[in-house]
Amino acid sequence: MCRSKSKTDATEPTATKRTRSSRSSRPSKRSSTLDIPTPPISSTSSAAPSTSRSNTSSVNYTTSSSNRDNSRASISSKTSLSSIRESLPENPHIYNFSEICTATNNFLAKRFPSSSAAWRCSLHSKDVIIFQRRLRRSLEPSKLRERLSLICRSHHASLINLLGASISGDHIYLVYDFVNGANLADCLRNPKIPNFTVLSNWMLRMQVAMGIANGLDYIHNSLGLNKNFVHNHIKSTSVIITDQPSFHARICSFGTAELCGEIPEYHHQKQHQEGNKEITEITEASSSSSSSKVKRTNSKDMRFEGTRGYMSPEFQATGIGTQKSDVYAFGVVLLELLSGEEPLRYKLDKETGSYRRVSVIETAREAMAQESSGPGTGKEAGGGGGGRLRTWMDRRLKDSFPLDVAEKITRVALDCVDEEPEKRPDMRDVVGKISKLYMKSEQWSNRMGVPTDFTVSFAPR
Template sequence: MCGNKMAVNATQPDQLSRRRSSRSSRQPPIPSSGDQSQTRVNQSTNITSSSFTYDGGTVTGTGSSSSYRLGSSTATADASISSTTSLSSLRNSLPENTHIYDLSEIRSATNNFLAKRFSSSSTPSWRCNLRGKQVVVFQRKLRRPILDSELREKLSVIYRSHHMSIIKLLGACISGDCIYLAYDFISGGNLTDCLRNKRNPNFTVLSTWMSRMQIATDLASGLDYIHNNAGLKINLVHKYVKSSSVIVTEPSFNAKICHFGTAELCGETVIEAKFDKQRREIVEIDEIDSPESSPVKKLYRSNSRTVKFEGVKGYMAPEFQGLATQKTDVYAFGVVILELLSGEEPVKYRYDKETGDHVRMDIVEMARYAVAGDGGGGVEGEIDGRLRRWVDRRLKDSFPVTVAEKMIRIALDCVDVDPSKRPSMSRVSGKVSKLYLDSRKWADTFRVPNDFTSSFAPR
């Protein structure tokens, strides 16, 4: 760029030529050699000029035939400034390193834990400002002792995980047997409130099929990332997969998963070794029931056998005994998908007038009944009718029945009683993504027409 010349040629009118000739007597003598180009620039300031932008620099040209050379030093300086600006903007866009906060910072941000709670759940949480960022701080029970070095290592692995469907963990603080986790604040509502409005049960913001398919796709993609791509040498587990742990953002109704890394830092998960692609085998996983003096194996648990971790009612897999695994995550994901399609709670009780008892209504059993009989001599029309009655009526019967049936069957595969028969999240994510594309084609085909006009004038 520095060696190129920019020439501006133009034919001047007679008036401009006469004006130049009249001023020529007042112009200083034109110096020789290298000062000639500079003189031309000075002369151009007294004449009508035109501006041209070239690679970030503006060059002014006169009406006469002139040539300008962009100084090498100026060009180098501009390029250096541009590069520095680009690197600075890129550096500012990148996330900072994870933080280990001091307890005094948490106390100051939460007004000594007297600030208004962020949610009405049993887990204490506060929305506050930490080191210039809007965060939500959750207080959790530390299930087993953790050293500073182990905390930094785990935080480093979790913090390096980046996915658009996962809310970022910014840092942590340990005080006694409690751990405070600071997550990035995301504006939106949780999936439970979006599906079930207590004040207006007939209203939902997720009133279209595509909005629910978007949430299902984001949730499957985010959980697949947690299981298979987030950890370096291990497969991580979420444990808190439920509708209240999914934030729905507007206007595109994207889903973001909360509490990623909580179970790992609190010691509530089973950590498994990753599949070795070169050796084509999976390393055996063994449980450690003995104290820390036992040799370290591929799977570990809390130091005490008596510690039992509670699961979430309705989302717990049958084999859940306190420690979460990827299979229990898959089970909970299946329940959330059924909840998303039907709009119903995972477990509820209905009063039976005949017996006078409360009958337990399980969303899994209801979904199995809705698609029962296909391929086994059942009438297709009956299955179609049961499925339409089971899917959330607030969708107003506007959804692709074939896609809905496939989504239900995927969710039922995830909630299989046998953990070994449940599919992996990578397989589930691929199927859900394909059904999302099928739903998009359906939505484009059955779009409400808007190319007509109506008139209320008298005929």
């Protein structure tokens, strides 16, 4: 049998050999797509000379068949690589303005509820949200593409992906993936049903805190090697809580500050330094060069956007967003998550008949001050102490939470909102502390052995 096979190989018609060689000389579309050279398939069959000895012909035939198998394996591996490449996320798009107009029906489509200048629509067969923002500084196309390529590298479970952007006049249109859910502010405070919240138990709120902290830590410390990325828009309306049953927290609007020109250019030219020193240098540079412009409300160059209650003192003075101002805003969101209250609200004073402003930071500090100076503190949800902190915490948790964990995470939040930026912790340290408190909360939940939305404390409020 081996001799007959060898004879067949040796007496193969010349036309057939030419046909195979011509096929092998054709360029492969897959290899040109992946830039991987493909060895000719027929070269293995014509490379082995035929002899009359049966043992030699057997070896040659075996070598030829094995080489064919290797070639087939190479083709199949390239096919799998091609399919993997097609499944990877798209490169950042710079959309034509006409595409934005078509997707939003010339901006006549129904606006997205969470923003006055946002539309939910379909673009390139994807369900997206398009945000309209004003450009603080004009960007060249090459600069825009460079920044987009850096920001679109972010693929974190706690971030909503930016797909691309388009510029028209003095506006930029940012295209994000659409995620089903509601923002954190609406989850905590529904004006139609004030006594209800989907985040009705302690573990859900700890899960949300972990998600936001991880996402912000990724932005600050993991995304760029020599770039200090800043979000600059951390607030409860910028955090989306996904639908049941996951209730995961995802940060949206990342990249807005970078692409709209809210972050100064020299902020990106700095190498990684000690955080406190870097913030000091930025603050000094901004105050010395443009301190007079900061106070002028009619100066277009120095106008900045911010939400009351989330702006750090240095951001209010300079308008320059930094990682430390992000940490401050995160601390406010964390206090908001624990208390269920707005960052700033106005409360009627019955004695004077006037309204006074109430800050969630001030009420948290008062609660913790009275807690530490009290006669005794309970360390579990069923303990008798911790009355002041329990009063400050969201009543819809029904006192069902570990008091020692609640105290510690409140202190973490107050450290984040320190008046002096150099005293605020790095997000990497914040993530480490919240992770430990999350594990303690899980141990508490398993030990209680009852539904976490059921009250187990009889301590007076």
